[in-house]
Amino acid sequence: PCVEGAYPMRALLLGGTGAMGGYLQKGLVSLGWEVFVTSRSARRSEGAITYLQGNAKDPSFLDVVLKDSSYDAIVDFMTWTPDAFRRILPSLLGSTGRYVFLSSYRVFADFPVINESSPRLLESCPDKKYRSGGEYAIIKALEEDVLRGSPTNNWTIIRPAITFSGGGVGRFQLGTYECGLWLWRAMRGLPVPVVPEMMKKQCALTWAKDVAWMIALLIQNPDAAGEDFNAATSQHQAWADVLDLYRLVLPVETREVTLELYESHCGPALKEYGYIPQVRYDRMVDRVLDNAKVLAYTGLCDGDLADVRDALPRELSSFLARNPRLSTAPAVQGRLDRIARSSLRTRDALNEFGIVGSAKYFAGKFGLV
Secondary structure (H helix, E strand, O other): OOOOOOOOOEEEEEOOOOHHHHHHHHHHHHOOOEEEEEEOOOOOOEOOEEEEEOOOOOHHHHHHHHHHOOEEEEEEOOOOOHHHHHHHHHHHHHOEEEEEEEOOHHHEOOOOOEOOOOOEHHHHOOOHHHHOOOOHHHHHHHHHHHHHOOOOOOEEEEEEOOEEEOOOOOEOOEOOEOOOOHHHHHOOOOOEEEOHHHHOOEEOOEEHHHHHHHHHHHHOOHHHOOEEEEEOOOOOEEHHHHHHHHHOOOOOOEEEOOHHHHHHOOOOHHHHHOOOHHHHHHHOOOOOEOOHHHHHHHOOOHHHOOOHHHHHHHHHHHHHOOOOOOOOOHHHHHHHHHHHOOOOOHHHHHHHHHHHHHHHHHHHHOOOO
16 A cells, blocks of 8 residues: 555556546545546546546557556556557556556467466467467467567556456356346347357456455555566356356246358358357356456455355346446347348337448348348
């Protein structure tokens, strides 16, 4: 924590307005930090939290943000291309005492229990085309390597597992579906397509607030510099168990489909590899994480972390109590209805999407997009 009477520590969060970023803002403030957050939309600053409106990927905006202030920590929630990351990294490392890079547990290949030394897809995936491509997990692994090759070690790599949260726009995943897909359907009584084999696979869902607190504590630990951490609970459960937890809050009808049919709803993304990497290399394998390292460096224990069996239905209930209006993609919903053998009536589609959106929905429904 900041020393009483001393100048407060200053943190810059690049794109830190999501579920995890919101919790991190509050966590750092509770530790005595001043927090600055870049946001593409206008937000009202309050107390020790200041919003800086602009696109952090705009070099002119980011240059002003970095030059006008000195930061004790920069936490990077952005998704960069490898070339852009190489260009901007020297400025980020040179503008802060600690640069925190948000990677992903998805960089790892299938492994019984994943720790920081487990094999990565970048080196071990048998599909050479995938390894040389631009999929999210490959990009994050490449950028981890760029960071390790930097001349300084004032960085920390953090790989969150799948997080959930009832704050903000809500984050509740089911397989590869975000809540704008599966929850949108559940709230309208439409079936959600699921793959039976996927529903048996283990996942490590972690409350976003717990991951944010891990990040805050790692920032304050000088020994975490030059290290990488998997930020997650050690608790794991099958996706079918996750579905049952959601069903404690609202009914969710499902429709069993084949893996190939499930992937077909992804549309153009399927054409690059002939499969969906997130499905084949993550959701269709067991994902159990060893969090011993992050616990050791933060002083936390598993008992300090939320039990998903309690927290997931609680967060979903809290989210639904706000009567959220979920944003969804009409064409994707049309494709999901095609594989689930269900449909919105024309009148309902018009009410949901309007004329243009309805055209996209029915184009997806009838396989035109």
